[in-house]
Amino acid sequence: MTGAISVRRRGGMNRPKWFDVLVLVLVIAGALAIAFPFILILINSFKSPADYNNSGPLALPTQLYFDGIIAFWERVNFPQKLWNSIWISGAVAILAVVISVLNAFAIGIGRVRGRTWVVVAFLLANLLPQEALLYPLYFMFKQVGLYNNPWAVVIIFTVIQSAFGTYLLSSVYGTFPKEILEAAALDGASRWTTLWRVIVPISRPTLSVLVIFFFIWTWNEFLIPLTFLVDNANQTVPVAISVLQGDRLMDVTTTSASALLGVIPTLVFFLIFQRTLTRGITAGAVK
Amino acid sequence: MATNVPFVRKQKPLPEQSGFPERGTSRATWWLYLLPGLILLTAVIIVPLLWNVYLSFTEYRGIRPPEFIGLENWIELAGDEDFWASFRNSIFMIIAMVLLPTTIGLLLAAILFDVVGKKFGGRTASFLRATYYLPQILPVAIAGIVIGWILRPKNGALNEILTGIGLGDLAHNWLGSPDTALLSIMVVLVWVQLGYPVVIFMAALQRVDPELYEAAELDGANWFERFRAITLGMIRPEIFVVTLTCTIAALKVFGPIFVLTRGGPGTSTLVPSYYAYSEFFQSQQVGYGATIATALTILIGIVAVLFIKAQNASERAERSIS
Numbered sequence: 001m002t003g004a005i006s007v008r009r010r011g012g013m014n015r016p017k018w019f020d021v022l023v024l025v026l027v028i029a030g031a032l033a034i035a036f037p038f039i040l041i042l043i044n045s046f047k048s049p050a051d052y053n054n055s056g057p058l059a060l061p062t063q064l065y066f067d068g069i070i071a072f073w074e075r076v077n078f079p080q081k082l083w084n085s086i087w088i089s090g091a092v093a094i095l096a097v098v099i100s101v102l103n104a105f106a107i108g109i110g111r112v113r114g115r116t117w118v119v120v121a122f123l124l125a126n127l128l129p130q131e132a133l134l135y136p137l138y139f140m141f142k143q144v145g146l147y148n149n150p151w152a153v154v155i156i157f158t159v160i161q162s163a164f165g166t167y168l169l170s171s172v173y174g175t176f177p178k179e180i181l182e183a184a185a186l187d188g189a190s191r192w193t194t195l196w197r198v199i200v201p202i203s204r205p206t207l208s209v210l211v212i213f214f215f216i217w218t219w220n221e222f223l224i225p226l227t228f229l230v231d232n233a234n235q236t237v238p239v240a241i242s243v244l245q246g247d248r249l250m251d252v253t254t255t256s257a258s259a260l261l262g263v264i265p266t267l268v269f270f271l272i273f274q275r276t277l278t279r280g281i282t283a284g285a286v287k
Numbered sequence: 288m289a290t291n292v293p294f295v296r297k298q299k300p301l302p303e304q305s306g307f308p309e310r311g312t313s314r315a316t317w318w319l320y321l322l323p324g325l326i327l328l329t330a331v332i333i334v335p336l337l338w339n340v341y342l343s344f345t346e347y348r349g350i351r352p353p354e355f356i357g358l359e360n361w362i363e364l365a366g367d368e369d370f371w372a373s374f375r376n377s378i379f380m381i382i383a384m385v386l387l388p389t390t391i392g393l394l395l396a397a398i399l400f401d402v403v404g405k406k407f408g409g410r411t412a413s414f415l416r417a418t419y420y421l422p423q424i425l426p427v428a429i430a431g432i433v434i435g436w437i438l439r440p441k442n443g444a445l446n447e448i449l450t451g452i453g454l455g456d457l458a459h460n461w462l463g464s465p466d467t468a469l470l471s472i473m474v475v476l477v478w479v480q481l482g483y484p485v486v487i488f489m490a491a492l493q494r495v496d497p498e499l500y501e502a503a504e505l506d507g508a509n510w511f512e513r514f515r516a517i518t519l520g521m522i523r524p525e526i527f528v529v530t531l532t533c534t535i536a537a538l539k540v541f542g543p544i545f546v547l548t549r550g551g552p553g554t555s556t557l558v559p560s561y562y563a564y565s566e567f568f569q570s571q572q573v574g575y576g577a578t579i580a581t582a583l584t585i586l587i588g589i590v591a592v593l594f595i596k597a598q599n600a601s602e603r604a605e606r607s608i609s
Contacts, residue, residue, distance in 0.1 A: 020406050023403070024407055027395065027415055034419055034422065037478070052442070057444035099323060102320045102321070103320070105320050113314075122324075128332065129587060131559075131560045131564065132584040133335040135567050135577060135580075137335050138567075140330075158327065159328060220427065222428045223542070241428075242428045242432065245546055255436055255439075256436055258432070259429065259432045262432060263433065266426065
């Protein structure tokens with residue numbers, strides 16, 4: 001049976017028919033349509049406004065023009081925004097994973113009483129629309145003097161991301177091999193040592209996926225950074241670029257350059273993390 | 288964006304005993320590990336959430352302390368045209384972020400996996416998959432800016448292209464006119480969202496046993512029949528996860544609205560989250576904003592519960608058949 005099928009597979013079955021080619025062409029056309037806005041932004045960021053007006057958005061630049069990008073780069077102080085986004089997202093990623101590990105250790109391995117409810121409470125934190133927390137958070141952080149301070153954003157997202165991490169890791173640690181824990185106990189390791197010397201190293205692949213996800217999710221966040229970071233000097237990349245849209249001083253190609261500067265960092269992450277990401281996107285999904 | 292939270296994963300029932308070999312230390316001390324997490328959760332989520340619910344029963348303009356007014360905000364909300372308009376627009380957000388991406392994504396994933404992957408090689412298929420996924424990696428506000436640039440009224444790329452090919456009459460203030468603003472937003476969202484179901488469904492398809500297809504093929508089932516009978520059934524859990532996460536994301540949409548239209552013109556692109564935001568920080572009607580946010584929270588809760596119930600029911604039905 002299997003033999004027959006594999007023979008069939010090799011013989012002729014796999015050669016594309018005209019219909020398959022047609023389908024391929026359609027799928028490629030769709031992919032081009034998806035990529036088209038990126039291409040437009042890319043070619044028009046390097047044009048002068050005059051060049052744009054003469055030859056339209058589809059032509060390649062007649063000569064490379066960097067003034068738009070440089071103007072916007074300096075206008076928003078891009079390196080500063082980049083650094084803000086990097087350290088905020090990085091701090092959230094690390095802190096949220098640490099909190100997730102501690103929570104999941106107590107829930108998945110310690111199996112504390114009432115853990116189902118604890119997991120539900122964390123899940124709730126992730127499900128809620130941020131609007132429902134926005135004003136009280138705004139008020140609270142203003143009271144403690146952390147309004148307009150990036151640490152407010154770090155604290156809030158540490159909680160929101162670790163809520164997801166707790167949910168995911170609790171079920172991972174729930175199936176952690178008992179033999180390993182027993183071996184560690186025989187060697188006289190305490191809970192604390194076992195956690196950091198045994199459990200964390202073994203679950204490192206999952207933890208690194210979480211770090212990457214938390215970093216990118218935090219980078220992409222908009223509503224809370226927009227509300228909490230009002231000073232230019234504190235803003236993240238998406239917020240800084242958004243608040244300048246519609247500004248009268250921005251000509252057509254400078255605006256295109258601003259979009260390009262927003263796209264580039266995430267493209268870089270995508271290329272760096274691509275393999276971990278495609279593994280990770282489905283990691284939490286149904287087994 | 289909606290790549291968040293695939294939370295409908297089945298939790299295995301954990302055995303009651305702690306997995307950790309105890310040596311005299313009390314089991315209650317495990318709570319020490321939960322302490323930092325629970326304190327943070329209480330301070331950042333639970334207290335603000337309850338506070339927000341309380342604010343929905345008050346008149347509060349951000350300066351003098353909130354004044355309790357009972358159900359007044361809620362009564363006003365029930366008769367508020369703008370509020371209902373924002374929820375009508377949410378339905379269009381769901382069409383753009385759930386319905387269209389899931390159906391098109393299902394078809395695309397099946398084509399990429401079945402036709403492109405098998406006849407033109409796995410590399411072609413994964414390259415195309417990556418292209419479709421590309422907009423997903425953008426911060427959604429940036430995605431809005433990219434498309435917003437193309438749709439600029441004055442010398443925007445789309446209008447220039449239309450004029451260039453002699454269709455100048457069709458040039459339009461896409462985001463500034465009530466008749467096309469919502470549609471333009473929907474285009475942005477479909478563009479952003481499509482890659483997510485494609486990637487999830489393609490991963491799911493790898494789980495499906497190829498012998499099932501071969502058997503069906505021998506029985507004379509054509510591609511579409513196989514798709515309907517085998518593929519759809521096998522990847523149903525993923526379809527649930529994708530529709531649930533995307534529906535919740537659609538109800539929460541904020542970034543693209545903020546950067547592209549601010550809810551306008553009129554209320555043609557107003558959504559609940561932007562409405563709440565503008566009540567909080569522009570109209571200074573904090574109590575009313577809190578009411579909108581609470582209503583949205585309740586709606587999301589209901590949607591989540593209904594989805595999970597539907598999923599459990601369909602799993603039970605599945606089991607009773609097989």
